[in-house]
Amino acid sequence: MANVTLTIDGQKVTVPAGTTVLDAARSAGIFIPTLCHDPAIPGFGACRLCIVEIPGMRNLPASCVTTVAEGMVVHTASEAVIEARRTIIDLLLANHPQDCLTCEKNGDCRLQDYAFMYGVRQTSFHGERKNHPLDDSNPYIIRDQNKCILCGKCVRTCQAVPGRSVIDFGYRGFNTRVVTAMDVPLGESDCVYCARCVAVCPVGALTYKPMAGKGRTWEMQKKSVTCTFCESGCTFELNIRDGKVIGITAKEPGPGRPLCLKGRLGLELLYVEKPMTPMLKKDGQFVPVSWAEALGLEGLVDRMKEVEGQP
Amino acid sequence: MSCQCECQDEVARKEALEKVFEQYRGTKGALIPLLQEAQEIYGYLPGEVMQRIAAELKVPFSKVFGVATFYAQFHLKPRGRNIIRVCQGTACHVRGAARVFESVSEKLGVGRNETTADLRYTLETVACLGACGLAPVMMVNDDTHGRLTPERAAEVLEQYE
Amino acid sequence: MKSLMDKCCEKCFHSPASPCKDYIKCRQQGPLCHEDDNCRAKYKAFLEDIHLPADSSKRQILICAGTGCTSSGSRKLVDALVEELKKQGLQDKVAVKITGCHGFCEQGPLMIVEPQKIFYTRVQVEDIPEIVAGHLVGGQVVERLLYVDPATGEKSLTYETVPFYAKQKRLVLANCGHINPEEIADYVANDGYLALTKALFEMTPEQVIEEVKISGLRGRGGAGFPTGMKWSFVRAAEGDKKYVVCNADEGDPGAFMDRSVLEGDPHAVLEGMLICGYAVGADEGYIYVRAEYPLAIHRLKVAIAQAEECGLLGDNILNSGFNFRIKIKAGAGAFVCGEETALLTSIEGNRGMPRPRPPFPAQKGLWGKPTNINNVETFANVLLIIRNGGAWYAAMGTEKSKGTKIFALTGKVNNTGLVEVPMGITMREIIFGVGGGIRDGKKFKAVQIGGPSGGCLPEEQLDLPIDYESLTSAGAIMGSGGLVVMDETTCMVDVARFFLNFTQAESCGKCTPCREGTKRMLEILTRICEGQGKEEDIETLERLARVVKSTALCGLGQTCPNPILSTLRYFRDEYEAHIRDKRCPARVCQALLVYTINAEKCTGCGSCARACPAGAISGEKKQPHVIDISRCIKCGNCMQKCKFGAVEKA
Structure with missing residues (x-):
C-alpha cells in the first residue's frame, strides 16, 4: 500500500495510507491519550479524549477514527486540544467516585493517569452522579458501575467471542450503562467469568474478586504465562507480591484467544500458593466444588486413581 | 375462571407473536419491528418475549435488552389501563401532594412508576401539571382532578375501571 | 382509486401487465401515440374531474385531513358534509375531497370551496348546514368563516388572498392541501411522475x-x-448493491414540514427517491419515519401500494429495466436517529448510536453498502428540478443557497404555520410579512432558528438574508427550519435551558462530551434560572459549550451548545442579571420574581388570599392585602385571580 507523509507536532511521519492519525502518532513516539480505543477492535470513537487539531477540519477530530492524508498537519497538544482533554477528564470525574485511596485499580488506572497528566485536581461540576449498587454477585468479578466511564471496551471484547455477548449498552444518554440481559447482576447472567472484560477495563469498574485486598498494583510484579489447557494458548499473568504468586489475571485478549475460567482456575491451582476455592454455578447458586470438577477432570481423575490402584 | 381466560389469552398472544415471526423471517433489520409488534400484542415487553425474539433472530439477549431500553417507545413493565399522574409542583407540594401520593400509593399497593397486579392502574408523578390554582392535583388519563384530599384522591380512582 | 391502468381505446396497448412507458405523460397531454377525439375527451375529463375549471358548474370541497386539522375535528366535518349534501340532493354536483396539510393548522379545520377557492377557517360541524344551504345552494359566502387578518382586521375571500399564503412561494408545498394524498390520480393530474418519466x-x-x-x-x-455532489459520490462508490434512504425522522419540536409533505403529497417523496435511485444506481429504498407520525405512515403505505399497482415501483418500472422498491421503517422514539449514521444503525436493528464518519454512508452505509440519505424536503425538491431544469431552480435564492425553504413559523407571531419562501429572504419579511408581525402588539426580541440545535438571533439580525452560510456565521443554523419568534416576555436564559433540557434527554450517551457535558450545562442553566447562579458560571458554560461543540461525535452533540452560545453572544446581559442581581429581566424565572400587591389598586376582595396555596397573603376585608414574601412560593395564582391588576411581579 502506498505511503503517506504527514506532519505531527512539527515532525514528519510516514505511514501506510489508511493508517489512523492515532497510530501514526504512536508510531512516531508521540503520545495521545485514549480510553475507549482498543487496537484489537478499533473504530469506536466514543471517549473523545484522543482528539487532535487538524487545520482545515471542522472541530477537533478524534485521532482514533481519522485516517491520515498526504500533507496533513496535526497538532496533538495545541491549546484547544489541551482545553478539550482537560474538560473531558473533568466531566468524567464529575460522574466518578473520588475514592482512589481505596480503589483496587489505584496506580493502574487510565483516568487517574490522565487526570494527573493534565492536572485536573478535582472536578469543577457538582451535580447528579451515577448511583448504582455494587455488583458482588459472583466469586470472580466485582462490578462497580459507578466507576464505569462507558468506554465500551468490555462490551466489545465480550461480543468478540461468538456466543458470549453477555453484556451490552443499555438505556440512553446520561442513564446509559453497561447491562446484562434484563439488567440482572453478573452472577445471575450467562457470564462465564472469562474476565476478558476485566482485562480491558481502563478504570476500576471491573476488578478481580480473588485479588481484592491482596495488594496495591505497584507492589505486584507481573509474569506472563501461557495456558496449556487447550490449543488456544491464551496468555495470563502471575501477580507476584513478596515473591509469592497471589493471583492470576488475564492478559489483554487477542483474536482467537478466548480466555476462559477453566484455564484461569487451572493456572491458579498450578501457581498460586494458596489457591482460591473454585466455585461453580449449580441451580443458579455458586457452590464450592473440587478442583477436579472445576477443571472438568472428574472422570479422568477417577480413572487415574482406578488404573494406578490407589484408594 | 379468570385463570383459564388468561391462559387462553396467553395462547392467543403466543400465536400472534409466532405469526409476526413468520412475517418477518428473512427480513433484514427485523429487531425493532419485532419489538414494536410484540409490544402491540402484549402491551409491553416481557422478559420472556424479548428472550424469544433474541432466539428467533439469533441475536444476543443482552442486545435485545439494550435496544429495548434505548428507545422511548418501549415499556419493559406492564402499564395499567389507567395512568395516574400525581403532580409534584411547588404549589401542590405545599398543599400536601406528598400525602395525596401516599394515600394513592397505599390504596393501590404500588410505588412510583409501578403498576397494580390487575393492570388497572399505573402510578406516576409529574413535575407540574400547570394547574396550581387547584392544588393539589392529579391527572388520571386525560382528566384533571384538583383540590384533592388524601381521602378524595383515593375515592376518585374508583371511577376508572 | 381512479384507474390509471385502463386503456383509452383499442389502439392503446397500455395494461397493468405491461404499462406503456409514456402513459404518465399520455394522461397529462395525451393521447400521444394516436389521434382520437374520443380519447382526447376522456383525458380532458380525467384532468377536469380533478382540477375543476374556473367556469365549472360542479363544485368541489376540499377539507384538510392533516394531523392538525384532524385533531380539531375535520374528520367529523367530512361525514357531516357528505350527510348534508345527500340531504339536499347535491351529492352528484359537489365532490368532497380530503387533502393533506395546508400548514396553517392554527386556523383549522380548513375548508376550500372550488373552483372559486373560497377559504373557510375553523369550520365546525354546526357550520355545515349554513355552508351547504347558504353558499352551495344560495351562492352566499359564509362571511363569518372567512379568515380575518389579525394585523389589519381585513377579511380574505379566497385562499390566494390570505396574506399568509400570498407572500409565500409554495413550490414544494404546491400540492399539499390541494390534492387528495390517498389518490395517485390526483398526483398524476398535477404533473406527478412526469419527472420520473x-x-x-x-x-x-x-x-x-x-x-x-x-x-x-x-x-x-x-x-x-x-445534494448533487452526494449523489455523485454514491454513484461512484463501488458496490453491487446500493440503497436510498429517506430521513423522515423529523424530531425538532415545532418543525412539521416533513410531516406535512408526507401527509399531503407522499408521492412527491416516492418520486424523488425513485429519481435518486435511478441516478445513483440503487434498487432499494427505505423511509425512516417517526412512529409518532401514524398518519404519515398510513399515507405512505397507501401511496406505495398505489405506485406498485401502477407500475411505478417494483421491477422493470415503465418497461425501463429500472427496478426500485421502497420499504417503510418506523422509528421507536429517539431524536438522535435523525442523525444519518444513527438512523442507519437503527434501521439495521441496533441502538441508535451514531458511528464516526468517515466512512461516510456514501461509501459504507446501510449494511455496509453505499447509501444515499436525504431528507423528505430534499427529495420533494428533486422532481421540481428534473421537471423544470436545474437552471430554473438555480434562478431562485442566493449565490450558495438555491431554491425555496420551508420554515415552521411559531411562537409570538400573528400567523403561525408552514411557510415556504425563496432562500435569501430576510427574517423580517418572514416574521413581519408572512407572519403578520408580533402578537398582541408586543415588541420583537429574538427568533430561534434551526430547532434545539439552532441559535437565537436578535433584532439587529432581522435583515439578514437567510441562507446556510449567513445563519451559521450569525450563530444559528438552518437546521430543519424551525422558527420560534420570541417577544419581550421571553427570558433568553430560560429558552437556552429549555432547549438544553431537550437535547440532554435525547443524547444517546455514546460520547463523553455530549453525555456528560449536556447534563452539566443543563444543571448550570437550571441553577441560574433558579437564582443560584455563580459568577464563574458564564465562563464555565462557555468552556463546556466550546468543548462539546468541537469534540462531540455527531451532529446532535456538535450543535446542542448553539442555544447557549447564541444567547450568550446576543443576550449576555440577561445572564448577568440572573447571576449578579438575581433578577429575571423578562420576568419569567419564577424563583427570581417578587410578587407584591399594589395597595392603590387592591380592593381587598380577598380572592388572592383564597387562591394562595401557601397562605402567604393576608389583609382585612376591603382593605389592601399584603404578600408575605418569606412564605410566597411564587406560583402566580394570586396574579391570575386578581381582577383589578393589583398583583405585580418584579
Whole structure:
C-alpha cells in the first residue's frame, strides 16, 4: 500500500495510507491519550479524549477514527486540544467516585493517569452522579458501575467471542450503562467469568474478586504465562507480591484467544500458593466444588486413581 | 375462571407473536419491528418475549435488552389501563401532594412508576401539571382532578375501571 | 382509486401487465401515440374531474385531513358534509375531497370551496348546514368563516388572498392541501411522475446528477450538503448493491414540514427517491419515519401500494429495466436517529448510536453498502428540478443557497404555520410579512432558528438574508427550519435551558462530551434560572459549550451548545442579571420574581388570599392585602385571580 507523509507536532511521519492519525502518532513516539480505543477492535470513537487539531477540519477530530492524508498537519497538544482533554477528564470525574485511596485499580488506572497528566485536581461540576449498587454477585468479578466511564471496551471484547455477548449498552444518554440481559447482576447472567472484560477495563469498574485486598498494583510484579489447557494458548499473568504468586489475571485478549475460567482456575491451582476455592454455578447458586470438577477432570481423575490402584 | 381466560389469552398472544415471526423471517433489520409488534400484542415487553425474539433472530439477549431500553417507545413493565399522574409542583407540594401520593400509593399497593397486579392502574408523578390554582392535583388519563384530599384522591380512582 | 391502468381505446396497448412507458405523460397531454377525439375527451375529463375549471358548474370541497386539522375535528366535518349534501340532493354536483396539510393548522379545520377557492377557517360541524344551504345552494359566502387578518382586521375571500399564503412561494408545498394524498390520480393530474418519466427515458443517470448539481440544491435536513455532489459520490462508490434512504425522522419540536409533505403529497417523496435511485444506481429504498407520525405512515403505505399497482415501483418500472422498491421503517422514539449514521444503525436493528464518519454512508452505509440519505424536503425538491431544469431552480435564492425553504413559523407571531419562501429572504419579511408581525402588539426580541440545535438571533439580525452560510456565521443554523419568534416576555436564559433540557434527554450517551457535558450545562442553566447562579458560571458554560461543540461525535452533540452560545453572544446581559442581581429581566424565572400587591389598586376582595396555596397573603376585608414574601412560593395564582391588576411581579 502506498505511503503517506504527514506532519505531527512539527515532525514528519510516514505511514501506510489508511493508517489512523492515532497510530501514526504512536508510531512516531508521540503520545495521545485514549480510553475507549482498543487496537484489537478499533473504530469506536466514543471517549473523545484522543482528539487532535487538524487545520482545515471542522472541530477537533478524534485521532482514533481519522485516517491520515498526504500533507496533513496535526497538532496533538495545541491549546484547544489541551482545553478539550482537560474538560473531558473533568466531566468524567464529575460522574466518578473520588475514592482512589481505596480503589483496587489505584496506580493502574487510565483516568487517574490522565487526570494527573493534565492536572485536573478535582472536578469543577457538582451535580447528579451515577448511583448504582455494587455488583458482588459472583466469586470472580466485582462490578462497580459507578466507576464505569462507558468506554465500551468490555462490551466489545465480550461480543468478540461468538456466543458470549453477555453484556451490552443499555438505556440512553446520561442513564446509559453497561447491562446484562434484563439488567440482572453478573452472577445471575450467562457470564462465564472469562474476565476478558476485566482485562480491558481502563478504570476500576471491573476488578478481580480473588485479588481484592491482596495488594496495591505497584507492589505486584507481573509474569506472563501461557495456558496449556487447550490449543488456544491464551496468555495470563502471575501477580507476584513478596515473591509469592497471589493471583492470576488475564492478559489483554487477542483474536482467537478466548480466555476462559477453566484455564484461569487451572493456572491458579498450578501457581498460586494458596489457591482460591473454585466455585461453580449449580441451580443458579455458586457452590464450592473440587478442583477436579472445576477443571472438568472428574472422570479422568477417577480413572487415574482406578488404573494406578490407589484408594 | 379468570385463570383459564388468561391462559387462553396467553395462547392467543403466543400465536400472534409466532405469526409476526413468520412475517418477518428473512427480513433484514427485523429487531425493532419485532419489538414494536410484540409490544402491540402484549402491551409491553416481557422478559420472556424479548428472550424469544433474541432466539428467533439469533441475536444476543443482552442486545435485545439494550435496544429495548434505548428507545422511548418501549415499556419493559406492564402499564395499567389507567395512568395516574400525581403532580409534584411547588404549589401542590405545599398543599400536601406528598400525602395525596401516599394515600394513592397505599390504596393501590404500588410505588412510583409501578403498576397494580390487575393492570388497572399505573402510578406516576409529574413535575407540574400547570394547574396550581387547584392544588393539589392529579391527572388520571386525560382528566384533571384538583383540590384533592388524601381521602378524595383515593375515592376518585374508583371511577376508572 | 381512479384507474390509471385502463386503456383509452383499442389502439392503446397500455395494461397493468405491461404499462406503456409514456402513459404518465399520455394522461397529462395525451393521447400521444394516436389521434382520437374520443380519447382526447376522456383525458380532458380525467384532468377536469380533478382540477375543476374556473367556469365549472360542479363544485368541489376540499377539507384538510392533516394531523392538525384532524385533531380539531375535520374528520367529523367530512361525514357531516357528505350527510348534508345527500340531504339536499347535491351529492352528484359537489365532490368532497380530503387533502393533506395546508400548514396553517392554527386556523383549522380548513375548508376550500372550488373552483372559486373560497377559504373557510375553523369550520365546525354546526357550520355545515349554513355552508351547504347558504353558499352551495344560495351562492352566499359564509362571511363569518372567512379568515380575518389579525394585523389589519381585513377579511380574505379566497385562499390566494390570505396574506399568509400570498407572500409565500409554495413550490414544494404546491400540492399539499390541494390534492387528495390517498389518490395517485390526483398526483398524476398535477404533473406527478412526469419527472420520473423524463429521467428514465430522456436522461442518463449522470445527466440527472448533473441537473441536480446545476440546481445548487443542498440538503434540507440541516447541514446543507450539496445534494448533487452526494449523489455523485454514491454513484461512484463501488458496490453491487446500493440503497436510498429517506430521513423522515423529523424530531425538532415545532418543525412539521416533513410531516406535512408526507401527509399531503407522499408521492412527491416516492418520486424523488425513485429519481435518486435511478441516478445513483440503487434498487432499494427505505423511509425512516417517526412512529409518532401514524398518519404519515398510513399515507405512505397507501401511496406505495398505489405506485406498485401502477407500475411505478417494483421491477422493470415503465418497461425501463429500472427496478426500485421502497420499504417503510418506523422509528421507536429517539431524536438522535435523525442523525444519518444513527438512523442507519437503527434501521439495521441496533441502538441508535451514531458511528464516526468517515466512512461516510456514501461509501459504507446501510449494511455496509453505499447509501444515499436525504431528507423528505430534499427529495420533494428533486422532481421540481428534473421537471423544470436545474437552471430554473438555480434562478431562485442566493449565490450558495438555491431554491425555496420551508420554515415552521411559531411562537409570538400573528400567523403561525408552514411557510415556504425563496432562500435569501430576510427574517423580517418572514416574521413581519408572512407572519403578520408580533402578537398582541408586543415588541420583537429574538427568533430561534434551526430547532434545539439552532441559535437565537436578535433584532439587529432581522435583515439578514437567510441562507446556510449567513445563519451559521450569525450563530444559528438552518437546521430543519424551525422558527420560534420570541417577544419581550421571553427570558433568553430560560429558552437556552429549555432547549438544553431537550437535547440532554435525547443524547444517546455514546460520547463523553455530549453525555456528560449536556447534563452539566443543563444543571448550570437550571441553577441560574433558579437564582443560584455563580459568577464563574458564564465562563464555565462557555468552556463546556466550546468543548462539546468541537469534540462531540455527531451532529446532535456538535450543535446542542448553539442555544447557549447564541444567547450568550446576543443576550449576555440577561445572564448577568440572573447571576449578579438575581433578577429575571423578562420576568419569567419564577424563583427570581417578587410578587407584591399594589395597595392603590387592591380592593381587598380577598380572592388572592383564597387562591394562595401557601397562605402567604393576608389583609382585612376591603382593605389592601399584603404578600408575605418569606412564605410566597411564587406560583402566580394570586396574579391570575386578581381582577383589578393589583398583583405585580418584579
